[in-house]
Amino acid sequence: MSLQRTISENVKIAIHALYDATLESVELQATRKEFEGDITVVVFPMLRVVKGNPVQIGEAVGKYLSENITEVEDYNVVKGFLNLVISDTYYLDFFTSIKDNERFGFADSLKDNKAVMVEYSSPNTNKPLHLGHIRNILLGYSVAEIIKASGKKVYKTQIINDRGIHICKSMVAWNKFGEGETPESTGLKGDKLVGNYYVKFDQVYKEQIAGLIEDGLSEEDAKKEAPILIEAQEMLRKWESGDTEVVKLWKMMNGWVYDGFDKTYNALGVDFDSYYYESNTYLLGKDNIEEGLSRGVFFKKEDGSIWCDLTEDGLDEKLVLRSDGTAVYMTQDIGTAIQRVKDNPDIGGMIYTVGNEQDYHFKVLFLILKKLGYEWAKxxxxxxxxxxxxxxxKMKSREGTVVDADDLIDEMTRTAEEISQDLGKLEGYTKEEKAGVYNKIGLGALKYYILKVDPKKRILFNPEESVDFQGNTGPFIQYTYARIQAILRKADFSKSEPISSVKLHQKEKELIKHLELYPEIIQNAASELSPALIANYTYDLVKNYNSFFQNVSIFGADSEEEKQFRVQLSGSVGNTIKSAFSLLGINVPERM
Structure with a gap:
């Protein structure tokens, strides 16, 4: 039982014993820094069931707790707040239990360990990954790692949008203007080469529209009748009918893109357990629609189209199958969700990492799947x-004004190199060692800057600001980790010997209390799907550690036992930084 729960239960017992009253809940909070204590019991809510002076009630409850809970060493009452002083022994025992545990904070597998599938990335195969994709990828990967740490089984997946008119646009442009060039002949990553032709298509398309307007067509008609668009539409029809040459071209160019994506994923340090391709899934869902129609979940209009009426749920009517029998995106998403559970029967839920412009789409999708009777849909x-x-x-893919993911990674590494050189922190390193550190700092800066923000909020990304070695940044936290490793290397004694009798400095106690929060932070981050909780917990831990480092002498301690304890405490803080950053997909350098 946690200390907080022990205190809460004993407060309820005290109120019953002292006042013959029943307390349903107990409000606890951290003691404010200007008062002595570690945990504060808020007395005011007790006045609903106990009549009296809150100070006197607090004194009576404090006396009861100090006599019945060994962890409560002393207490004081300030107005309606009962401040409890927790014994050093409790904190030392807790610290001893975690200091050599590399999985501290991570939960064991849950008994009802239904898997969670997390979908992220899910790009189109007509352009390279860009900054927008990076936020998606980092969020999805981090949430998957956090959920795994909370004790659940996780599958990481993506659906690759590898079909449709946008894919054919790149193919048409390469056919017309490519002169047979390949990634090998140009030295370009395959996704970048294909993306160049997507931009080329748009340039030619706009030129043709302008020419048709000059010839007297309206802008609306010109957009429909531009020859290069008609070619792309014809190519899509050929692809859907299985035309050998078109399918061959499609496979070749998609292969270039997949290879390029893999290189970017490797550079970002993310992975996937499975892949779904829209070219395989776009026909899924039709059978589910027919089944739902027979059960009254859907209804058919006079033109033969099939709809789902969600007006009673505060939404609108949603088309799920066109009158000609062709699917819409909703149809495909219904079928894909059902297929995923067929492929992995232990799935108990799914998380879709998709921008907020699709909020309504997913409300409708989840509601339809519930109406179809799938238990996991909740x-x-x-x-x-x-x-x-x-x-x-803003960035625009068609106009080629996006920030390419690979270019951004390179820029972050260069920025880290420039700042590190100015600070002169890597003297004596080989060229290869420096390159490794620059990459960790640059990627750490990028990932932390994005993940420290609540997912729902929009981000204005500033590369130079993110690589600052001061403030709430990845490099600031990485530097503290590297400082701790230097302390551990300097220590010339065993770092595992148990310490049981030191008198804790207030800064040491604050650090241990912060470490104690880590398991709960992981669970909260998993339930709220928010890596920002992990990021900001880590920043607060580092601030606490730096305050400890500035106020408490480690190697100048009064006794050998105190010195050993402070080194061990530093080590546990370092392990927790490394653990928390691993959940964000960030590596920490041993030296900086």
């Missing part, structure tokens, strides 16, 4: 997130 979540902006403004 555990579907949309990890909705805001867009990422740059100081220069």
């Amino acid at each position: 555990n579907l979540h949309h990890l909705s997130y805001g867009m990422v902006d740059l100081p220069s403004g």
Whole structure:
């Protein structure tokens, strides 16, 4: 039983014993720094069941707790707040239990360990990954790792949007203007090469529209009749009918893109357990629609189209199958969700990492799946997130104004190198060692800057600000970790010997109390799907550690036992930083 729960239960017992009253709940909070104590019992809510002076009630309850709970060493009452002083022994015992535990904070597998599938990335195969994808990927990967740490089984997946008119646009442009060039002949990553032709298509399309308007067509008609668009539409029809040459071209160019994506994923340090391809899933869902129609979940209109009436649920009527029998995106998403559970029968829920512009789509999808009677549908979540902006403004793929993910990773590494060189922190390192550190700092800065923000909020991303070695940044936390490793290397004694009798400095106690929060933070971050809780917990831990480091001498301690304890405490803080950053997908350098 946790200390907080022990205190709460004993407060209830005290109120019953002292006042013959029943207390339903107990409000606890951390003691404010200006008062002596560690945990505060708020007395005011007790006045609902106990009549009297809150100070006198607090004194009576404090006396009872100090006599009946060994962990409560002393107490004081300030107005309606009972401040409890917890014994050093309790904190030392807790610290001893975690100091050599590499999995501290991580929960064991749950008994009812239904798996959770987390979908993220899910790009189109007509362009490289960009800054917007990076937020998606980092969020999805981190949430998957956090849920895993909370004790659940996790499958990481993505659906690759590898079909449709947008794919054919790149294919048409390559056919017309590519002159047979390949990633090998150009030295370009495959996704970048294909993305160049997507931009080329848009340039030619706009030129043709302008020409048709000059010839007297309206803008609306010109957009429909531009020859290059008609070619792309014809290519899509050929692809859908299985035309050999078109399918061959499609496979070749998609293969270039997949190879390029893999290189970016490796650079970001993320992975997937499975892949779904829209070219395989776009026909899924039709049978489910027919079944739902027979059960009255859907209804058919006079033109033969099939709809779901969600007006009683505060939404609208939603088309799920066109009058010609062709599917819409909703049809496909219904079928894909059902297929995923067929492929992995232990799935008990799914999380879709998709931008907030799709909020309504997922409300409808989840509601339809519930109406179809799937038990797991109650555990579907949309990890909705805001867009990422740059100081220069919004990004547009068609116009080639996006910030390419690979270029951003390179820029972050270069920025880390420039700042590190200015600070002169890597003297004596080999060129390869420096490159490794620059990469960890640059990627750490990028990931932390994005993940420290609540997913729902929009981000204005500033690369230079993110690599600052001061403040709430990845490099600041990485630097503290590296400082701790230097302390551990300097220590010339056993770091595992148990310590049981030191008198704790207030800064030491504050650090241990902060470490004690880590398991709960992981559970909260998992339930709220928010890596920001992990990021900001880690920043607060580092601030506490730096305050300890500045106020308490480690190697100048009064006794050998105190010195050993402070080194061990530093080590546990370092392990927790490393553990928390691993949940964010961030590596920590041993030296900086």
